[in-house]
Amino acid sequence: AALTSNLNNTAALQSRLAGSGTTVRNVHPLRSKASVEDSDAYLDELDTWLEAVSGDMEVLVNDLMRKHDLRVAEMRAWPEEALGSFWYPFAQHAAIEEDGVSLVDSREGNYLSTFDKISGNVSQTFDSCASWWTQGPDLSMQLEMGRKLGHAASRYGHVIFPTNAHKPVLDCTRHLLSGPGQGWAKRVFYSDNGSTAIEVALKMAFRKYLSDAAARMGKSFFKFEVEGEEAFGEIKVVTQRGAYHGDTLACMNATEKSVFNGWAQFPWNKEACVVVEPAYLQQKDGAWVVKLPHPSDEELNYGNKMPCSLSAFFDDCKQVLLRRDAEALEVLYWDAIDMALGPHKSLGALLIEPVCQGAGGMKFIDPLWQRTLIRYCREVKQIPVIFDEIFVGLYRCGAESVRDLLGVDPDIACYGKLLTGGQVPLGVTLATEEIFECFLDNNQDGKGKQRALLHGHSYTAYPLGCSAANFAFEKYNALLKRECGKAKWKANYNSTSSGKLVHCFDRYWDEGSVRQISQ
Numbered sequence: 001a002a003l004t005s006n007l008n009n010t011a012a013l014q015s016r017l018a019g020s021g022t023t024v025r026n027v028h029p030l031r032s033k034a035s036v037e038d039s040d041a042y043l044d045e046l047d048t049w050l051e052a053v054s055g056d057m058e059v060l061v062n063d064l065m066r067k068h069d070l071r072v073a074e075m076r077a078w079p080e081e082a083l084g085s086f087w088y089p090f091a092q093h094a095a096i097e098e099d100g101v102s103l104v105d106s107r108e109g110n111y112l113s114t115f116d117k118i119s120g121n122v123s124q125t126f127d128s129c130a131s132w133w134t135q136g137p138d139l140s141m142q143l144e145m146g147r148k149l150g151h152a153a154s155r156y157g158h159v160i161f162p163t164n165a166h167k168p169v170l171d172c173t174r175h176l177l178s179g180p181g182q183g184w185a186k187r188v189f190y191s192d193n194g195s196t197a198i199e200v201a202l203k204m205a206f207r208k209y210l211s212d213a214a215a216r217m218g219k220s221f222f223k224f225e226v227e228g229e230e231a232f233g234e235i236k237v238v239t240q241r242g243a244y245h246g247d248t249l250a251c252m253n254a255t256e257k258s259v260f261n262g263w264a265q266f267p268w269n270k271e272a273c274v275v276v277e278p279a280y281l282q283q284k285d286g287a288w289v290v291k292l293p294h295p296s297d298e299e300l301n302y303g304n305k306m307p308c309s310l311s312a313f314f315d316d317c318k319q320v321l322l323r324r325d326a327e328a329l330e331v332l333y334w335d336a337i338d339m340a341l342g343p344h345k346s347l348g349a350l351l352i353e354p355v356c357q358g359a360g361g362m363k364f365i366d367p368l369w370q371r372t373l374i375r376y377c378r379e380v381k382q383i384p385v386i387f388d389e390i391f392v393g394l395y396r397c398g399a400e401s402v403r404d405l406l407g408v409d410p411d412i413a414c415y416g417k418l419l420t421g422g423q424v425p426l427g428v429t430l431a432t433e434e435i436f437e438c439f440l441d442n443n444q445d446g447k448g449k450q451r452a453l454l455h456g457h458s459y460t461a462y463p464l465g466c467s468a469a470n471f472a473f474e475k476y477n478a479l480l481k482r483e484c485g486k487a488k489w490k491a492n493y494n495s496t497s498s499g500k501l502v503h504c505f506d507r508y509w510d511e512g513s514v515r516q517i518s519q
Helices: 010-016 039-085 139-156 167-178 194-216 249-253 310-314 316-321 326-341 367-379 433-437 463-484 486-494 511-518
Strands: 002-004 024-026 104-108 111-115 122-126 187-191 236-240 273-276 280-284 287-291 299-301 347-352 363-365 385-388 412-415 427-431
Touching: 010 024, 024 039, 104 139, 139 463, 167 187, 167 427, 167 463, 187 194, 187 433, 194 249, 194 347, 194 385, 194 412, 194 427, 194 433, 273 326, 280 363, 280 511, 326 367, 347 367, 363 367, 367 385, 427 433
Parallel strands: 002 024, 236 273, 236 347, 347 385, 385 412
Antiparallel strands: 104 111, 111 122, 187 427, 280 287, 287 299, 412 427
């Protein structure tokens, strides 16, 4: 219900709010002739006014209570309706009871306002997984984001993307190329979510691999359009054990068989990958441990030599101070990787989750191992490198891009989730100019269009999603400047491959607590 005075705006508000379910009640305002300092006279006027409007106020309160009671009754019925009509992802419906359905009334920053069916009250619940790692904004950013999206929806609606340009997508592209793509990426391909961004990345990488392979034979890739698989064999992807890149078909094919993509889930799924086992970072009994990959399976325990900081593993200088024999360890890593990949031909791309595997168990990977894997794939296998940064990118690990932590640039990188501040879906795939040029064809044989990247979505680069991403970038960068200090932010923002970017964002788990849990 809305309160108005006798300023003759009741009719205007009723017209404006018609159909919204909002009731407009007119309550005459208090026009006091006495000042607050003249307490007795002011209180007398206040008592007179309260008595005069008590009937209107009672109607207003009854309106509010009736609305609340209706809302509570409606929410109590939600679980039955949800279980009778929804098909939840990653959930076994046979095991879900009505009490297992959380009733969300609204979001307030990092908290969800959830309804307690027993007490009938709404209380705050911490969104501990950031709604599948999409959420970043606080409440003020959430509210401002809503206004930005309303403006974009009103101004643009939706605009088809091929051969068109609009300001939201131009601004978004600038943010991406000057941010996570700074210094290496030249092109941005837009899709609708993280999984499809990976699908696009694989198509890009395979074309680059095939073009390079054809060039080494002294031929053009387009000369192999007929022979195809006969000329190159079955192309596979190098991935890490326990990887997860999404639930679309190519993403499932690019990972080993698991509960997510086995025959029971999708009989068409075909494992088209070669898996390498990473070296993991773990904290055990209060000390950092490197779990070496098979066939070693040893644990390197740094004990008191290791500061209680995960970031120490990402700083080569600290590793030297810790007397970590990086050269010998790199040889060990190289040999293990060569044992896994050496015998395989027709490897078309390396696809990795850098720094941390999400759905695979929240496992941190030794950056030295990943740098060694990337170097091996580039030098020995001569294949492009894809970073799946959908979970870890855009400040989720404290850096705008995890290449700032690894000190290695990819050829292709994918982003989503935090890209839009957790408000609307959007996926992007960044690529080098060399990748882009593999899809250019000036031959006059009438086949130029079919040699382009033929992939797209109805809502590719839609103005609403791009506007959300633009606002998210502006807020993330402003937050970084405010918390780190402008000069420090600028220095770290420009040193993109130093591996020394300052972590300026909220940490919900301090390292002391993690150390206690490990003990």
